[in-house]
Amino acid sequence: MDISDWRSRIDELDRKLVDLLSQRAQAAQEIGKLKLTAGMPVYEPDRERKVFDNVLGANVGPLIDRDLQRIFERIVDVMRGIQQPETAPAVEPSGGDTELDNDVND
């Protein structure tokens, strides 16, 4: 396979990633609605830790755990953002990453 073959493969994988991320976003929105009804906070550190545990537990490489975690920190950050309008009208405008994310990267 040459570079253009591998790139076609990556484009195909990316479209599948978009599909899974869209499904994940739908689930996050549903959870946001249920949290709103239950008066629960959007940010739940225990749950986020479990998300990372699940992800790293599924990792068989070649990505190292730290890199996979960096990707999921961004995913979790975005998903938390889309739950926000359901549960809290005041959204911080910066769109910054989580504290955990900053710890890992800075």
Next chain:
Amino acid sequence: MDISDWRSRIDELDRKLVDLLSQRAQAAQEIGKLKLTAGMPVYEPDRERKVFDNVLGANVGPLIDRDLQRIFERIVDVMRGIQQPETAPAVEPSGGDTELDNDVND
């Protein structure tokens, strides 16, 4: 479905995401080797633009394009990092995001 059902669904989606990201990383490593042989640079802005075009073209929501792009900026940043050892011995230690990423977030 209650919150725990949706969370089980998310955990399942996350494991599928890990699988696709692992496949994407393998492809990136293969491209890294081919680039090394061909003396090509790791960072190719035109190709990265095409990656984002492909991703955003596949977006049917509920994520907005900006959020999907933020996730893929992190993915592309990580994938560029794993190509680096194949093509350049001096890796910048910061692990920071791309300039594009900073433009979007700051």
